[in-house]
Amino acid sequence: MAVDGPSGTGKSTVSRKVAAALNAGYLDTGAMYRIVTLAVLNAGIDPADEVGVANLLPSLMFASPVDPAEQVHTLAGEDVGRSIRSVHVTTAVSEVSANPAVREWLKERQQQLAGAGRMVVEGRDIGTVIAPDAALKIYLTASEEVRASRRYKEVGAAGRTPDLAVVRAAIAHRDNYDSNRLHAPLQAAADAIVIDSTDLDIAQSVEAVLVLAAQRG
Ligand code: C5P
Numbered sequence: 731m732a733v734d735g736p737s738g739t740g741k742s743t744v745s746r747k748v749a750a751a752l753n754a755g756y757l758d759t760g761a762m763y764r765i766v767t768l769a770v771l772n773a774g775i776d777p778a779d780e781v782g783v784a785n786l787l788p789s790l791m792f793a794s795p796v797d798p799a800e801q802v803h804t805l806a807g808e809d810v811g812r813s814i815r816s817v818h819v820t821t822a823v824s825e826v827s828a829n830p831a832v833r834e835w836l837k838e839r840q841q842q843l844a845g846a847g848r849m850v851v852e853g854r855d856i857g858t859v860i861a862p863d864a865a866l867k868i869y870l871t872a873s874e875e876v877r878a879s880r881r882y883k884e885v886g887a888a889g890r891t892p893d894l895a896v897v898r899a900a901i902a903h904r905d906n907y908d909s910n911r912l913h914a915p916l917q918a919a920a921d922a923i924v925i926d927s928t929d930l931d932i933a934q935s936v937e938a939v940l941v942l943a944a945q946r947g
Contacts, residue, residue: 731849731943732856735870736905736916738877739927741852744870744935746798749850751940755796757843759853759860760823761803762836764814765792767826769805771818777825784831796843798850815888820900824907827854833913854908857919866946868939869918872928877901 731754733745742758749756767777769790775782793804803811813819826832840860844851851860857867872880878898885892908916918924923942927935 731851731939732861732864732867732919732922733850733852733870733939734854734856734858734868734916734918734922736877736908737901738881739870739872740880740932740935741870743932744927744939745850745852746801747932747936748939748943749798751936752848752850752943754798754848754850755843755846756798756801757794757796757840757849757851758801759836759840759851759856761801761814762792762794762840763823763827763832764819765794765803765805765810766790766832766836767819767823768810768814770826771822777822780829780831783826783829787831787835794843796846796849817890820904824904824911827908828911828913830913854916855914857922858917859914862919866943867919867922868942869922869924870935871924871926874898874902876928 731748733741735741742760746756770777770783770786773786775786777783791806795801795803801811802809803814837860840851843849844861853860857864857869878894878901881901882892882894882897885897905916925935925938930938
């Protein structure tokens with residue numbers, strides 16, 4: 731199953747819960763882009779330096795789990811679960827993700843993991859590029875206002891003191907960047923089913939996806 735959509739839709743939580751309910755694996759491809767971005771920043775490479783970033787890729791050792799209950803992401807053996815969600819990484823991740831060498835490199839890994847059995851794979855280009863033959867493609871969206879307020883609560887719960895206007899502007903900027911890049915932009919696949927979660931909570935979104943999954947057998 732492919733689950734795509736912009737930031738702040740509850741996509742990750744919904745996908746993980748759907749995977750657990752279906753006894754399937756769960757792959758968070760956004761976390762993979764975040765790990766590469768963290769490595770780029772740690773190495774002191776400018777995220778806009780396409781060649782510098784491409785040259786770093788072969789040396790990267792990272793692991794992204796597929797057990798929905800055990801989401802421990804590592805870089806060079808170190809747990810980076812917290813640092814990949816930092817403001818620094820979030821600010822730089824779209825630029826690193828627009829780099830075609832990064833996309834090509836991660837595509838291979840994502841397709842390998844996605845092909846290893848029943849999987850829920852979440853991202854921006856899963857239904858269009860990574861798994862165009864997925865049995866079910868979901869495009870999860872919500873109004874910009876609701877997405878900003880969800881992200882605002884998430885950031886607040888993580889112990890930071892966000893400003894709603896700043897969070898909203900950052901979300902709009904990232905989605906705009908992701909939607910307008912040349913390679914594998916964020917878009918719904920032609921055969922994706924759009925779920926608008928503006929008025930749905932997590933449980934209702936999960937239920938909506940599970941109903942569609944049951945219909946597909
Ligand atoms: O899902 P998450 O917000 O963690 O994704 C972080 C970033 O990774 C996105 O804003 C996007 O730039 C990139 N991404 C991508 N393709 C994917 C998943 C994520 O370009 N399949």
